[in-house]
Amino acid sequence: FTPGLEPQPTWCPGCGDFGVLKALKQALPEVGRTPDETMLVTGIGCSGKLNSYLDSYGFHTIHGRSLPVARAAKLANPGLEVIAAGGDGDGYGIGGNHFMHTARENHDMTYIVFNNEIFGLTKGQTSPTSPKGHKSKTQPHGSAKEPLRPLSLSLTSGASYVARTAAVNPNQAKEILTEAMNHDGFAHVDFLTQCPTWNKDARQYVPYIDVQDSDDYDFDPTDRREAAEMMHETEDALHEGKVLTGRFYVDEDRPSYQQEKQRIGEMPDEPLAERYFDGDYEWERSYDMFLDKHK
Numbered sequence: 001f002t003p004g005l006e007p008q009p010t011w012c013p014g015c016g017d018f019g020v021l022k023a024l025k026q027a028l029p030e031v032g033r034t035p036d037e038t039m040l041v042t043g044i045g046c047s048g049k050l051n052s053y054l055d056s057y058g059f060h061t062i063h064g065r066s067l068p069v070a071r072a073a074k075l076a077n078p079g080l081e082v083i084a085a086g087g088d089g090d091g092y093g094i095g096g097n098h099f100m101h102t103a104r105e106n107h108d109m110t111y112i113v114f115n116n117e118i119f120g121l122t123k124g125q126t127s128p129t130s131p132k133g134h135k136s137k138t139q140p141h142g143s144a145k146e147p148l149r150p151l152s153l154s155l156t157s158g159a160s161y162v163a164r165t166a167a168v169n170p171n172q173a174k175e176i177l178t179e180a181m182n183h184d185g186f187a188h189v190d191f192l193t194q195c196p197t198w199n200k201d202a203r204q205y206v207p208y209i210d211v212q213d214s215d216d217y218d219f220d221p222t223d224r225r226e227a228a229e230m231m232h233e234t235e236d237a238l239h240e241g242k243v244l245t246g247r248f249y250v251d252e253d254r255p256s257y258q259q260e261k262q263r264i265g266e267m268p269d270e271p272l273a274e275r276y277f278d279g280d281y282e283w284e285r286s287y288d289m290f291l292d293k294h295k
């Protein structure tokens, strides 16, 4: 951005999305990434405005499709720090299929899900993480559905780093985003945000507890079984008046999708982003040829 002309966020006052932006701005220098080394791909929703306010490459995709675009960017240019971001409706609902399979394949990227338990941009409809009984315009008598369990879904799908943090805890949020970006593989961060405009009663006046800082919780996040049990307890507690946050699962040994493709000989040594400028690979410049033909 031009200094002094940085775009100002248009989120509502008190929105949790400010906390994500702040944590991300603080975490990127910690991992040593400059704007020209960073690619932020967003979905649709209030969260999708994130790349208007972060100085980096950006791609604002269609609803629920941030992950396939982010995967393509990382495969074409593995040197980029790739971050995908979107809301709980965008990521766990419309893009739920992509979420499972990007985790299963362990693509090397960070996925931040702004989880405010509603659809904010479209004025407060019930989302996949809305608690049972939650009343909205689409569910005036209260939701009859159990909420999705994003941490457990992420673990069982195959993510190699799973954490939950919250906009109300900026220090932890910065630390977790830094870890997630330093992780080689699919790092999923369920980022609890508040929507004071459409869901002002959610998680108000409840304690936020960091499981790594509390003596009440003793589990090993590198042990899959212990992580699964801790996630189950965390997801039960969320709607019983207690918010547990922290690192829930970390597997540093699992190869990323790109590493697996290299191992079986399917990943070219020279990334697509570099080959594009090589005249020997004229066939890959088909988009330019298409444009020339249709001038």
Ligand code: SF4
Pocket (backbone or CB within 6 Å): 010, 011, 012, 014, 015, 016, 017, 046, 116, 120, 121, 194, 195, 196, 197, 198
């Ligand atoms: Fe944030 Fe909710 Fe306003 Fe969207 S509608 S900007 S989520 S407070």
